Amino acid sequence: MIAQTLAPHEQIVQLSGISWQTYETLLAELSHRRLRLTYNRGNLKIMVPSPEHERFKEVLGRFVETLAEELDVRIEPLGSTTFKRPELSGAEPDKCFYIQNISAVKGKKRIDLNQDPPPDLVVEIDITSSSKNSLQVYADLGVPEVWIYNGSRLRINRLENGEYVEGEISLAFPSLPILEIVRFLEQAETMDYLELVKAFRNWVKSQIQQNQ
Numbered sequence: 001m002i003a004q005t006l007a008p009h010e011q012i013v014q015l016s017g018i019s020w021q022t023y024e025t026l027l028a029e030l031s032h033r034r035l036r037l038t039y040n041r042g043n044l045k046i047m048v049p050s051p052e053h054e055r056f057k058e059v060l061g062r063f064v065e066t067l068a069e070e071l072d073v074r075i076e077p078l079g080s081t082t083f084k085r086p087e088l089s090g091a092e093p094d095k096c097f098y099i100q101n102i103s104a105v106k107g108k109k110r111i112d113l114n115q116d117p118p119p120d121l122v123v124e125i126d127i128t129s130s131s132k133n134s135l136q137v138y139a140d141l142g143v144p145e146v147w148i149y150n151g152s153r154l155r156i157n158r159l160e161n162g163e164y165v166e167g168e169i170s171l172a173f174p175s176l177p178i179l180e181i182v183r184f185l186e187q188a189e190t191m192d193y194l195e196l197v198k199a200f201r202n203w204v205k206s207q208i209q210q211n212q
């Protein structure tokens with residue numbers, strides 16, 4: 001087993017040579033702690049989120065909900081639900097949403113990827129670490145779309161033939177220029193939260209009007 005500690009302010013520990021059973025055990029034993037575990041083919045990342053990470057997570061998640069509200073799109077937000085593909089990958093997204101497949105999971109208390117679809121959209125905040133492993137995890141899980149924000153840039157990743165391709169059009173909200181969200185995210189650390197949401201909502205409404 002090889003351990004590597006990265007970005008002390010984010011408190012990230014990366015381990016290699018970890019068995020699936022060890023991952024499952026850690027999930028159970030650390031469930032009460034404020035930790036996020038991501039497993040990919042023997043590699044395990046354990047993270048204690050920073051205030052910066054959590055701030056962007058909440059803002060971007062709220063933006064997704066605002067988009068759905070204004071576009072009259074049904075969504076099922078499942079937060080940081082743990083999703084697993086046994087012996088291969090497991091992850092707890094920063095935020096995840098069922099949209100196209102909402103009817104398949106509505107009201108379910110447990111999600112089993114052997115019979116249930118993965119979330120349609122995952123939102124990840126990746127301020128200090130590479131998102132390469134995260135994308136491999138979500139590809140293994142079959143997530144169609146992953147948004148990753150690194151503090152300055154938003155990437156829209158769409159799953160095509162088992163790999164993610166970066167683009168400008170969102171599968172979930174194809175009618176709006178989603179990458180323009182960045183200019184609102186840049187104000188998350190200085191602008192009042194509700195005022196920011198209000199400004200974003202007004203922008204969404206203006207975009208919808210332009211498309212009519």
